[in-house]
Amino acid sequence: MSTPAPGPADDDEAAYRAARRRAARQHHPDVGGSTEEYLAALAEVDRRFGRAPDGRLLGPDVVVVTTLRRRALRVALRGARDASRAVRRRLPPGVPGSRRYGNL
Structure with a gap:
């Protein structure tokens, strides 16, 4: 190749x-x-x-992202991150993507 x-x-x-x-x-x-x-x-x-x-x-066709747009994107991504963390907390330990550690 x-x-x-x-x-x-x-x-x-x-x-x-x-x-x-x-x-x-x-x-x-x-x-x-x-x-x-x-x-x-x-x-x-x-x-x-x-x-x-x-x-x-x-x-x-390229637009430079302004600070206001970055902030809005960051807020939207934070919500998605929190939702994915909530789902990962509920997965059993053997499932890929779940938490691999126990509660202390």
Whole structure:
């Protein structure tokens, strides 16, 4: 089984990661740079490669999640997490996904 040859998207991803590493080596506060320079350098790399601050590709169909949307998503996921925990508590110990420890 052979692996496919790297394409343009792989080259672009490798160039993006290399540019971020280069900016980190030059401007990171742990190597003598300032926090403001470091963040500005990373933002410039993201802008140059058309990326969101979290590394996702930006395009006409991509929406950057706002803080309000993140908070709403976090609240919704908390409810789902609590519900799954309640179900796991009721499962017998031998069932996959159940709690594997006893009550102390």
